[in-house]
Amino acid sequence: MAVTRHVGVVEDPRYHEHRAPPGHPECPERLRSVHEAIAEREGEIERIAARPAEDDELLLAHGLEHLARVRAAVARAPSRLDPDTYVCAESLATARLAAGAAIDLCRAVARGDLHGGFAAVRPPGHHAEPARAMGFCLFNNVAIAARALRSSERLDRILIVDWDVHHGNGTQALFEDDPSVLFFSTHQFPFYPGTGDAPEAGRGRGEGETVNVPLPAGCSDPEYVGVFQRLLVPVALRFRPEMILVSAGFDAHRADPLASMEVTASGFSAMASMVRALADELCGGRLAMVLEGGYAPESLVEGTRACMDALLHAETPPLPASVELVRGSNLGRVVDQVVSVHGRRNPRLGAS
Numbered sequence: 001m002a003v004t005r006h007v008g009v010v011e012d013p014r015y016h017e018h019r020a021p022p023g024h025p026e027c028p029e030r031l032r033s034v035h036e037a038i039a040e041r042e043g044e045i046e047r048i049a050a051r052p053a054e055d056d057e058l059l060l061a062h063g064l065e066h067l068a069r070v071r072a073a074v075a076r077a078p079s080r081l082d083p084d085t086y087v088c089a090e091s092l093a094t095a096r097l098a099a100g101a102a103i104d105l106c107r108a109v110a111r112g113d114l115h116g117g118f119a120a121v122r123p124p125g126h127h128a129e130p131a132r133a134m135g136f137c138l139f140n141n142v143a144i145a146a147r148a149l150r151s152s153e154r155l156d157r158i159l160i161v162d163w164d165v166h167h168g169n170g171t172q173a174l175f176e177d178d179p180s181v182l183f184f185s186t187h188q189f190p191f192y193p194g195t196g197d198a199p200e201a202g203r204g205r206g207e208g209e210t211v212n213v214p215l216p217a218g219c220s221d222p223e224y225v226g227v228f229q230r231l232l233v234p235v236a237l238r239f240r241p242e243m244i245l246v247s248a249g250f251d252a253h254r255a256d257p258l259a260s261m262e263v264t265a266s267g268f269s270a271m272a273s274m275v276r277a278l279a280d281e282l283c284g285g286r287l288a289m290v291l292e293g294g295y296a297p298e299s300l301v302e303g304t305r306a307c308m309d310a311l312l313h314a315e316t317p318p319l320p321a322s323v324e325l326v327r328g329s330n331l332g333r334v335v336d337q338v339v340s341v342h343g344r345r346n347p348r349l350g351a352s
């Protein structure tokens with residue numbers, strides 16, 4: 001008989017209080033769509049309370065000046081930290097709740113109190129750099145959680161999978177010289193924020209532990225699934241993480257207004273299932289997903305549903321069929337590109 005899965009979910013009405021200027025895509029209404037998918041699994045999930053992160057927790061990933069700048073912007077709210085990144089009077093409190101939820105959810109999973117979890121937070125985090133808010137992000141929720149796991153839970157190897165359609169420049173900046181955190185990112189390229197080309201592969205002791213998969217516009221399920229099969233799986237098998245964190249953005253969805261990818265519900269389901277399978281195989285199932293982008297109701301509902309399905313699946317979920325690698329196709333080209341950067345340290349890279 002299958003063991004009951006303990007899957008934690010963070011939702012909190014206070015995440016609606018970071019209010020956007022009219023017409024801004026990163027708006028509180030996004031969470032209604034996320035909630036719709038989570039509510040379908042009510043009764044199967046465990047609710048985790050959102051807690052504000054303390055200054056010392058924010059400082060795990062950011063400098064004092066950054067915190068001071070966010071504070072000052074909020075004091076003169078409504079204002080902006082960059083052309084895209086707005087703040088209102090409640091934004092600092094809301095952003096603390098996003099980081100605090102990511103930390104607590106990840107800790108509960110790391111300690112085995114939960115098998116897995118999903119944090120439906122805003123504002124998102126993966127563009128926030130150590131000293132800079134950008135791209136709708138104030139603090140880097142996933143990076144802060146990873147640093148907290150390193151320090152308080154003594155995890156030595158954490159894999160962050162970022163399938164948001166934008167490159168997670170903030171997460172990369174925080175871990176590019178850190179061999180204990182492997183950052184794997186799929187993203188539209190060239191595109192905002194401009195970083196994330198394949199040769200950006202980490203530096204110093206972290207060289208090789210940043211894996212960027214820059215995809216041309218128009219990629220769909222086969223490209224994403226093929227990339228996960230031929231690049232993510234061998235990278236994870238080599239790295240052997242103790243826990244997997246997902247920067248779960250849903251803006252690669254075909255309905256999304258900000259980017260030009262064509263991923264469907266079944267693509268997100270395949271990606272989430274593959275990450276769950278890796279967690280089961282490599283790290284006792286320890287898997288935490290934190291919301292990043294996603295700007296159409298359909299993207300958010302279908303993406304969140306895929307994550308909930310994968311997290312709640314009683315056994316390791318079934319994996320998608322192997323995607324054929326056609327030389328010269330978008331998939332073939334990006335696999336070749338990543339193999340040319342990372343293949344020497346990972347001979348299985350590119351094989352299915």
Ligand SMILES: [Zn+2]
Nearest residue numbers: 164165166293
């Ligand atoms: Zn995004």
